[in-house]
Amino acid sequence: MLEVSHLNFAFGKQGLLSDLSFTLAAGSITGLVAPNGTGKTTLLRCLCGLLPSGPGVLHLNGIDLYRKRTAYLAQLFFLENSTQLYADLTVADHLKYVRKMWHSSVSIQDTVGELEVAGYYRKRIRDLSLGMKQHALLAMYLVADPQLLLIDEPLNGLDPTSIQQFERIFTQLKAAGKTLLVSSHQMDSVGRVSDDVFFLKDQHILAEPNTGQDMMAEYSRIFLGQEAAHG
Numbered sequence: 418m419l420e421v422s423h424l425n426f427a428f429g430k431q432g433l434l435s436d437l438s439f440t441l442a443a444g445s446i447t448g449l450v451a452p453n454g455t456g457k458t459t460l461l462r463c464l465c466g467l468l469p470s471g472p473g474v475l476h477l478n479g480i481d482l483y484r485k486r487t488a489y490l491a492q493l494f495f496l497e498n499s500t501q502l503y504a505d506l507t508v509a510d511h512l513k514y515v516r517k518m519w520h521s522s523v524s525i526q527d528t529v530g531e532l533e534v535a536g537y538y539r540k541r542i543r544d545l546s547l548g549m550k551q552h553a554l555l556a557m558y559l560v561a562d563p564q565l566l567l568i569d570e571p572l573n574g575l576d577p578t579s580i581q582q583f584e585r586i587f588t589q590l591k592a593a594g595k596t597l598l599v600s601s602h603q604m605d606s607v608g609r610v611s612d613d614v615f616f617l618k619d620q621h622i623l624a625e626p627n628t629g630q631d632m633m634a635e636y637s638r639i640f641l642g643q644e645a646a647h648g
């Protein structure tokens with residue numbers, strides 16, 4: 418379980434996260450939603466220590482990032498987007514590296530089969546399409562097999578079939594007891610997979626349980642100040 422206590426973050430004078438406290442349970446999917454430039458990626462970077470927080474702010478299964486950084490990080494996976502993959506290495510290279518570094522026993526072969534990556538498993542990243550790179554990136558999350566998966570806009574560039582495939586995989590990870598925090602601009606997808614939705618606004622999180630409400634209407638209400646039309 419991830420526990421966040423009084424997280425603050427600013428880039429210089431630009432405050433982005435103000436006194437955030439929340440927990441993410443094992444076996445749950447939380448959607449992270451906000452307009453461009455609000456601080457979603459910044460929050461994910463803070464949760465994995467790429468941006469500084471402070472002592473006692475972040476605990477993952479009881480381990481404080483500030484005091485036991487390596488042990489904390491060993492329990493999570495975060496790679497911001499597919500531009501951070503190594504262009505000259507293959508998908509296979511990436512998956513073997515991750516499996517080793519995260520001390521994982523997940524089968525690369527099974528993951529490649531499930532994600533239908535086999536056709537380009539031996540290709541270099543520079544020769545892949547955007548959607549293929551998104552699949553390679555998700556394959557890295559699966560092969561790392563961490564407790565906490567921080568995933569930034571995984572659906573970008575995916576075709577409708579792949580979106581369904583990714584949603585099915587998120588749901589399987591949740592059933593396996595993993596903790597997922599997934600940012601997205603695709604409100605219909607957020608509505609389908611999330612247990613809870615974090616709307617990031619004015620440096621604070623408005624947390625809403627997903628009770629099947631129209632997430633796009635929620636988005637409009639929260640960020641555009643529009644009440645749902647009646648009639």
Ligand SMILES: Nc1ncnc2c1ncn2[C@@H]1O[C@H](COP(=O)(O)OP(=O)(O)OP(=O)(O)O)[C@@H](O)[C@H]1O
Pocket residue numbers: 428433451452453454455456457458459460
């Ligand atoms: N390294 C940086 N230095 C200074 N400001 C930054 C830096 N990275 C991001 N910012 C600023 O922080 C704000 C939040 O950026 P962030 O990338 O977290 O937004 P986001 O919600 O992920 O947006 P998007 O939906 O476009 O991905 C933006 O105003 C951005 O300009």
Ligand SMILES: [Mg+2]
Pocket residue numbers: 457458459569
């Ligand atoms: Mg972002």
